[in-house]
Amino acid sequence: MIKYFLSGVLFGVILVKSEVVSWWRIQEMFRLESFHMYGVIGSAVVTGILSIWIIKKFRIRTWGGEPIVPKTVPFQKGQIFGGLLFGFGWAITGACPGPLFALIGAGFDVIVVTLLSAVAGTYVYGLLREKLPH
Amino acid sequence: MSMIQWMQRPWPWYVAGPLIGLTVPLLLVMGNKNLGVSSSLRQLCAACLPAKVPFFQYDWKKEVWQLFFVAGILAGGFIAGVLLQNPRPIQVNPRLIEEMKGYGVGEPFDVLPNSLFNWKMVFTLKGFIMMVVGGFLVGFGTRWAGGCTSGHSIMGLSNLQWPSLVATICFMAGGFFMANVVLPVILKI
Structure with a gap:
């Protein structure tokens, strides 16, 4: 499990160093006032697509020797409704779930409130799940 | 250096x-x-x-x-x-700084505007919306959508999953609407 911890450390360092944890950067993105966030997400996706293509092409296996099977995502309506709600939350808080953890680590202790509220939101979703369209 | x-x-x-x-x-x-x-x-x-x-x-x-x-x-x-x-203030578009000054948010000295995200603000209407309601929407929305920026926009798109593209478009649409239409009203509270 230490390897996943260390991957997280790396991920957290990148999130802070690239300033994608910044409320200001998120506001710029949603006002089309800067290319920065689009560059980060776009180049991350291109790198990810190439990586998975290489993994599939050369049938690369895991360290444990298993075949690698990246997840597939079936469509459900939550991707629209939940996606919009998350978009609202992202623009208000300036943070998606990864940055919430990184910001707390970076010393913004009040973001604990936002994180706990996000856990509460997840919990309420669990309670209402049967009643929501999927 | x-x-x-x-x-x-x-x-x-x-x-x-x-x-x-x-x-x-x-x-x-x-x-x-x-x-x-x-x-x-x-x-x-x-x-x-x-x-x-x-x-x-x-x-x-x-x-x-x-x-x-x-x-x-x-x-x-x-x-x-x-x-x-980073000891230097974050370099953002001057237009954004001007706009935010109009709402009394202040200069981008830090990653987050300290005038909005602090413990005293949690107990005000504006701060409650920004931190508590905003956080709730992040947790509720991502779970309903089945993922967030990393799960859908990075991982899902990397594996060419079209439902992740739908989710990503909705993240952006929701964000654009909130940042440009609703957030200015919240910031004026």
Whole structure:
């Protein structure tokens, strides 16, 4: 499990160093006032697509020797409704779930409130799940 | 420029973006793990208060790597944000600074506007909306959507999953609407 911890450390360092944890950067993105966030997400996706293509092409296996099977995502309506709600939350808080953890680590202790509220939101979703369209 | 000054500098998009993208194959090669952060919030619910909610009654220990991953993000935030903190104010578009001055938000000295995100503000209407309601929407929305920026926009798109593109478009649409139409009203409170 230490390897996943260390991957997280790396991920957290990148999130802070690239300033994608910044409320200001998120506001710029949603006002089309800067290319920065689009560059980060776009180049991350291109790198990810190439990586998975290489993994599939050369049938690369895991360290444990298993075949690698990246997840597939079936469509459900939550991707629209939940996606919009998350978009609202992202623009208000300036943070998606990864940055919430990184910001707390970076010393913004009040973001604990936002994180706990996000856990509460997840919990309420669990309670209402049967009643929501999927 | 000293070594320390060099390490304190923020990274341009073309350095950070590919590195974020490389976490996708890294986690896959380590053990068939799909990059995703928001499911860790479900894990926290399942681990702490599973009480009779079917959605949280699953073997969360099987996916416990996610909790190690987010604990790592926290530590990474400390390394980059405290130990290697960028001493210079973040360089954002002057138009944004002007707009935010109009709402009394102040200058971007820090990663977050300190005038909005602080403990006193939690107990005001504006701060409650910004931190508590905003956080709730993040947790509720990502779980309903089945993922967040990392799970859908990075991992899902990397594996060419069209439903992840639908989710990403909705994240952006929601964000554009909130940032340009609703947030100005909230900031004027």
